[in-house]
Amino acid sequence: MAGNLLKQRRINALSEAFAILVITAILIVVNLIVVRHDFQKDLTSNKRFTLADQTHQLLKNLNEPIMGYSFFRETDEDYATVKDLLKQYRTASRKFEFRFVDLDREPMLAKKYDVTSYQTIVLEQNNRFRKVVEPTEHALTNTLVRLTRGDVQKNIYFTRGNGELDPDSVENNGLGFLKMSLNDVNYNTQSLNLLTVKKVPDDCDVLAVVGPLTDPTTEVKEMILQYVNDGGRLFIALEPGSGNSFRELLENFSINASNNIVIDPNGFKNIFQPIVEIFPPHVITDNFDFGLVFRVASTISTSSRQIPGWISSNLCMTGSETWIETNLDAIEKKEIVFDPELHQKSSVAIAAAAQSIPSSDEPDAEIGRVVAIGDADFTGNIFFQTFAAHEPFIMNVFHWLSDEKDLIAIPPKAHFSQPLLLQDTQLLVGFVVPIVIIPLIIALFGTVRIIVRRRKS
Amino acid sequence: MKAYWSIVRRDLKGYFLSPVVYAMATVFLLLTGLLFFSNLIVYTEISFSISENPYISQSLNLTSDFLQPLIAQFAVILLFFIPAITMRTFSEEKRSGTLELLLTYPVTNHQAILGKFTASLLTMGSILLLTIIYPAILFLWSSPELAPILSIYLGLLGMISLFTAIGVFASSMTENQIIAVLIAFGLNLVFWMIGWTSPVNNGLLHDTLQYLSIIDHFEPMIKGIIKLSDITYFITTTIFFLFLTGQVLNSSKWRG
Numbered sequence: 001m002a003g004n005l006l007k008q009r010r011i012n013a014l015s016e017a018f019a020i021l022v023i024t025a026i027l028i029v030v031n032l033i034v035v036r037h038d039f040q041k042d043l044t045s046n047k048r049f050t051l052a053d054q055t056h057q058l059l060k061n062l063n064e065p066i067m068g069y070s071f072f073r074e075t076d077e078d079y080a081t082v083k084d085l086l087k088q089y090r091t092a093s094r095k096f097e098f099r100f101v102d103l104d105r106e107p108m109l110a111k112k113y114d115v116t117s118y119q120t121i122v123l124e125q126n127n128r129f130r131k132v133v134e135p136t137e138h139a140l141t142n143t144l145v146r147l148t149r150g151d152v153q154k155n156i157y158f159t160r161g162n163g164e165l166d167p168d169s170v171e172n173n174g175l176g177f178l179k180m181s182l183n184d185v186n187y188n189t190q191s192l193n194l195l196t197v198k199k200v201p202d203d204c205d206v207l208a209v210v211g212p213l214t215d216p217t218t219e220v221k222e223m224i225l226q227y228v229n230d231g232g233r234l235f236i237a238l239e240p241g242s243g244n245s246f247r248e249l250l251e252n253f254s255i256n257a258s259n260n261i262v263i264d265p266n267g268f269k270n271i272f273q274p275i276v277e278i279f280p281p282h283v284i285t286d287n288f289d290f291g292l293v294f295r296v297a298s299t300i301s302t303s304s305r306q307i308p309g310w311i312s313s314n315l316c317m318t319g320s321e322t323w324i325e326t327n328l329d330a331i332e333k334k335e336i337v338f339d340p341e342l343h344q345k346s347s348v349a350i351a352a353a354a355q356s357i358p359s360s361d362e363p364d365a366e367i368g369r370v371v372a373i374g375d376a377d378f379t380g381n382i383f384f385q386t387f388a389a390h391e392p393f394i395m396n397v398f399h400w401l402s403d404e405k406d407l408i409a410i411p412p413k414a415h416f417s418q419p420l421l422l423q424d425t426q427l428l429v430g431f432v433v434p435i436v437i438i439p440l441i442i443a444l445f446g447t448v449r450i451i452v453r454r455r456k457s
Numbered sequence: 458m459k460a461y462w463s464i465v466r467r468d469l470k471g472y473f474l475s476p477v478v479y480a481m482a483t484v485f486l487l488l489t490g491l492l493f494f495s496n497l498i499v500y501t502e503i504s505f506s507i508s509e510n511p512y513i514s515q516s517l518n519l520t521s522d523f524l525q526p527l528i529a530q531f532a533v534i535l536l537f538f539i540p541a542i543t544m545r546t547f548s549e550e551k552r553s554g555t556l557e558l559l560l561t562y563p564v565t566n567h568q569a570i571l572g573k574f575t576a577s578l579l580t581m582g583s584i585l586l587l588t589i590i591y592p593a594i595l596f597l598w599s600s601p602e603l604a605p606i607l608s609i610y611l612g613l614l615g616m617i618s619l620f621t622a623i624g625v626f627a628s629s630m631t632e633n634q635i636i637a638v639l640i641a642f643g644l645n646l647v648f649w650m651i652g653w654t655s656p657v658n659n660g661l662l663h664d665t666l667q668y669l670s671i672i673d674h675f676e677p678m679i680k681g682i683i684k685l686s687d688i689t690y691f692i693t694t695t696i697f698f699l700f701l702t703g704q705v706l707n708s709s710k711w712r713g
Binding site for chain 1: 473474476478479480482483484486487489490491493494497498500501503504505507517518519520523587590591594595597598599600601602604605607608668677680681682683684685686689690693694696697700701704707708
């Protein structure tokens with residue numbers, strides 16, 4: 001009898017253990033299936049945990065596997081951010097894999113990729129590798145593009161000789177940060193004085209004229225015109241009050257560049273800092289949903305007098321409250337007043353793009369492109385660094401000019417700034433309600449309820 | 458179903474007619490209220506100090522810089538509180554000898570377990586719901602993102618669901634409520650800390666331990682990301698512990 005009881009208990013114990021194993025196995029399998037086919041929804045307003053469509057497209061089109069080596073320790077500040085980002089890339093494509101590497105435990109791997117310190121990411125494909133300059137989606141995706149495309153390098157020449165901004169300068173009004181951003185995505189940048197050459201170099205993919213203070217010689221102007229008409233690519237940023245000769249040059253490409261100043265009553269810090277939030281359709285500004293801030297800008301727009309063989313379009317426009325001041329003396333004397341007889345409020349363009357149309361005689365002719373912006377400070381170091389949307393905008397300009405349509409300038413996630421500047425009374429509410437009132441209500445409610453129940457019983 | 462609902466009602470009545478739950482709710486809200494206010498002071502000070510720099514203040518966000526760390530602190534409090542709520546679910550019945558009566562026909566083990574689990578979950582959920590006053594206060598002064606707040610509370614619901622299931626399981630193992638609290642608290646800590654214990658940075662062991670960690674699934678939800686795998690994790694682990702509870706009750710029958 002006792003033996004039978006013991007036997008029965010053993011059978012019961014075994015069957016329970018088996019049931020636990022089976023249920024555990026089922027639940028594990030369910031989790032594995034879901035992880036393999038995971039789906040996520042980003043509920044934040046600016047979708048800050050979602051990869052850009054361009055990144056998704058790039059990852060979807062990967063032909064060969066990519067391995068990411070992340071030299072980050074768990075104690076590093078960006079570890080969690082990098083892990084989240086790399087996980088998103090892995091979720092987006094099965095051809096993307098990553099792992100974290102401890103420099104101290106795997107020194108040979110670190111040596112192979114020339115990594116000497118933590119907080120570095122290396123991407124490898126088919127024995128070619130590249131380091132990622134910073135742990136952001138923008139940098140990671142652009143590195144992926146460079147890695148998958150091979151080592152094609154394009155050349156950007158910044159003109160000097162007419163007082164242009166200096167690409168080697170990291171002062172406030174230099175172009176050092178723009179140059180660094182271009183170098184980071186493998187553009188080769190050089191300075192060029194057109195007075196010292198007979199023509200624009202053959203290997204010039206983009207000629208950049210940024211903030212000239214004086215007019216070029218006739219020969220230089222002709223050189224640039226010839227270069228663009230032969231299929232060259234020109235980027236030109238002009239400060240109001242200077243570069244009149246360059247403004248005339250732009251007329252050849254159906255772009256009107258007036259010598260005036262855009263006045264924006266709703267400007268960033270003052271009326272001379274117009275904010276641009278309207279982007280007419282163009283490849284450069286696809287998915288662009290951010291404001292740009294200019295500092296003393298003039299209008300640059302598609303010309304009413306279109307040149308045969310050239311088509312232009314506005315790139316960005318101000319709000320409808322802006323108006324144009326043509327009296328630059330009034331600005332000097334700070335006598336800026338809206339006069340309905342002289343001025344008209346409307347949305348105006350501060351940048352324009354133009355492209356040549358091959359004629360029927362020469363359908364295979366090289367296509368020339370021009371982008372002009374009515375403010376050189378816009379590309380300068382201080383504005384480049386201060387406003388997160390400026391860099392992707394300018395980079396997209398250069399990518400379009402150099403036909404690098406795969407190179408993606410991921411627009412930054414829109415900032416959702418929410419500081420709380422609470423006064424004493426508001427802080428008092430923040431103290432009294434959660435710490436005094438709510439707990440007191442619960443305590444009183446409970447006390448009353450129990451007293452009432454006890455009286456009833 | 459009728460038996461299930463009668464158990465739910467019975468246990469809810471037991472909770473809400475007991476001074477213990479009100480005392481615990483008061484202490485919980487006091488603690489969370491203190492955390493809310495102290496975080497508010499810090500956030501306000503940071504807001505004032507960086508308000509002169511438009512570039513840095515662009516990145517100050519109520520959801521990621523205020524609510525997310527606040528809710529993470531709430532979660533630590535819940536580690537301790539939920540075992541205290543659930544300790545009496547089966548322990549009390551065992552101690553008073555009413556468990557056998559409860560488990561006789563027409564109430565099945567599953568109905569009893571689910572009924573008690575539901576009552577505990579509803580009790581803790583009600584207390585947690587009162588914390589909605591904190592984001593509500595923020596709406597007086599600013600515009601926090603609403604959708605991530607819903608995601609935060611969904612994450613909290615998942616967490617309390619798992620902790621409640623663990624608490625019910627722990628309670629089923631003993632008639633001593635203190636031991637039940639200790640077992641539940643210990644298991645909660647295991648799930649909290651298991652992701653930190655991997656000896657390596659990569660590989661199957663690391664990934665498995667990370668996946669088992671409740672933090673790995675709770676963090677995305679309090680950021681505003683809802684993942685199918687996180688919801689699945691909370692549901693399956695809750696089911697697992699409720700199933701284990703059933704096995705414990707079954708075994709106590711044939712062990713005598």
